[in-house]
Amino acid sequence: MEEIVKDQLVSVEKPEIVAPPGWEPVIVGILCNWCSYAGSDLTGTSRIQYPHNIRIIRVPCTSRVDPWFLIKALQTTADGVLVSGCHPGDCHYITGNYYARRRFLVTKKLLNFIGFHENRIQFSWVSAAEGPKFAKVVAKVTDDIKKLGPLHLYKKENFEK
Amino acid sequence: MDYTKEIREIATKLFAEGKIDVFVGYRMTGFDENQVPVIISGLEDVPMLIFNDRSVFNLANYLKQEHTRKKRVGLIVKGCDSRSLNLLLTENQVNRERLFVIGIACEGICDQEGNKMQHCKECVFPDAVVYDQMVGTPHDARQYQVNADVRELASKSLVERREYFETVFESCIRCNACRHSCPLCYCAKCVIDQETSTLYHGSNTTSSAFHALMTWSLHLAGRCVDCRNCERACPMGLPLHLLHKQNENTIYGNFQGHLAGVVDGDRGAFYKYNMNDPDDFIM
Numbered sequence: 001m002e003e004i005v006k007d008q009l010v011s012v013e014k015p016e017i018v019a020p021p022g023w024e025p026v027i028v029g030i031l032c033n034w035c036s037y038a039g040s041d042l043t044g045t046s047r048i049q050y051p052h053n054i055r056i057i058r059v060p061c062t063s064r065v066d067p068w069f070l071i072k073a074l075q076t077t078a079d080g081v082l083v084s085g086c087h088p089g090d091c092h093y094i095t096g097n098y099y100a101r102r103r104f105l106v107t108k109k110l111l112n113f114i115g116f117h118e119n120r121i122q123f124s125w126v127s128a129a130e131g132p133k134f135a136k137v138v139a140k141v142t143d144d145i146k147k148l149g150p151l152h153l154y155k156k157e158n159f160e161k
Numbered sequence: 162m163d164y165t166k167e168i169r170e171i172a173t174k175l176f177a178e179g180k181i182d183v184f185v186g187y188r189m190t191g192f193d194e195n196q197v198p199v200i201i202s203g204l205e206d207v208p209m210l211i212f213n214d215r216s217v218f219n220l221a222n223y224l225k226q227e228h229t230r231k232k233r234v235g236l237i238v239k240g241c242d243s244r245s246l247n248l249l250l251t252e253n254q255v256n257r258e259r260l261f262v263i264g265i266a267c268e269g270i271c272d273q274e275g276n277k278m279q280h281c282k283e284c285v286f287p288d289a290v291v292y293d294q295m296v297g298t299p300h301d302a303r304q305y306q307v308n309a310d311v312r313e314l315a316s317k318s319l320v321e322r323r324e325y326f327e328t329v330f331e332s333c334i335r336c337n338a339c340r341h342s343c344p345l346c347y348c349a350k351c352v353i354d355q356e357t358s359t360l361y362h363g364s365n366t367t368s369s370a371f372h373a374l375m376t377w378s379l380h381l382a383g384r385c386v387d388c389r390n391c392e393r394a395c396p397m398g399l400p401l402h403l404l405h406k407q408n409e410n411t412i413y414g415n416f417q418g419h420l421a422g423v424v425d426g427d428r429g430a431f432y433k434y435n436m437n438d439p440d441d442f443i444m
Contacts, residue, residue: 013320068352071376071379075368075371088436098436098438099431099434102434104442105411105438105439106379106382106412106431110382110407114404115323140444154371155368156368
């Protein structure tokens with residue numbers, strides 16, 4: 001019974017789209033070099049398992065993340081995006097993540113406004129010492145996006161001639 | 162609201178005293194009730210100038226063009242236009258010394274039928290914030306209110322909103338008129354053009370419209386002054402203000418009531434931060 005429910009996963013935004021059997025979400029993880037990337041490294045070296053759905057991109061700081069990156073990711077292959085950086089006050093560049101925080105809120109609200117589920121775009125603060133937390137965050141994001149089903153909106157390949 | 166007489170007087174005086182090289186104003190189209198922007202360069206053209214509640218365009222956009230570059234310019238600004246001018250000054254795109262700004266205490270502009278525009282009823286700063294000479298009587302302070310269209314759409318469900326915006330992005334023909342008409346879009350090279358650089362992808366797909374309009378509106382978030390030049394320029398009549406007003410609501414509500422271009426030297430909401438900004442959405 002459980003298998004059938006899993007096979008009939010539909011997209012939250014577009015209920016007519018059904019996930020193919022064995023569908024796995026693609027999550028783009030944009031991680032800051034100084035905290036979250038080191039944190040994910042610690043997760044690996046500590047041999048903590050986390051879902052392999054995440055594809056990690058390293059950026060110098062979360063304030064390097066232009067809202068454009070998130071839109072580009074959602075438009076091409078991603079079913080969800082995770083942006084992760086240093087805790088407030090821990091930024092390597094002193095204030096970078098404070099600026100990033102403002103942009104994230106506005107981006108999230110706007111994407112939700114035009115019809116993306118709010119869980120498609122998630123943010124977290126993970127420090128270099130928080131290996132187990134990183135594994136938990138990735139597991140939660142993957143779980144959330146699995147529930148939402150595939151993202152079919154505005155995907156580039158659906159419109160190519 | 163008809164300041165034609167005052168505008169012509171000031172323009173005549175400026176040209177006679179040799180204070181300006183060109184004057185950016187409005188004139189009648191000549192075949193209907195509407196007006197178009199005009200750049201005049203001498204006393205003989207002053208009788209062409211007009212200003213009333215059909216003077217809709219944001220003339221700050223013309224400061225980035227060749228006609229006005231490196232010249233001393235006389236300019237008419239309404240409340241919203243003056244805020245975009247303020248941002249251009251803050252971002253060092255325009256030299257204040259070569260400008261003579263005529264600020265208007267704006268009563269609100271009208272649409273084709275002569276009704277006052279909805280966003281002018283909701284306008285917070287009808288009076289020009291940057292000016293050398295003020296025309297009209299200044300207004301009392303006003304309260305910010307959430308745009309009626311945004312409030313209505315936000316109350317709908319996720320799927321309804323998705324369906325609505327899918328039709329919006331589908332109608333977009335990617336002519337980039339919105340970007341060209343925006344006074345604050347002055348980058349020599351724009352990131353959204355990366356999408357059209359490979360022509361075979363089809364530059365006017367729904368997907369690329371989503372990419373372009375979303376990126377554009379997020380790059381203007383915290384800077385957009387709601388002058389609606391983009392919407393007037395759009396040949397497909399897309400409700401572009403929805404994206405901008407949604408951003409403005411988020412920013413006003415969460416970042417200490419920030420409104421773009423009101424304070425001198427304020428670059429926009431994304432160029433500053435506060436320790437107490439909301440972060441309950443972050444894990």
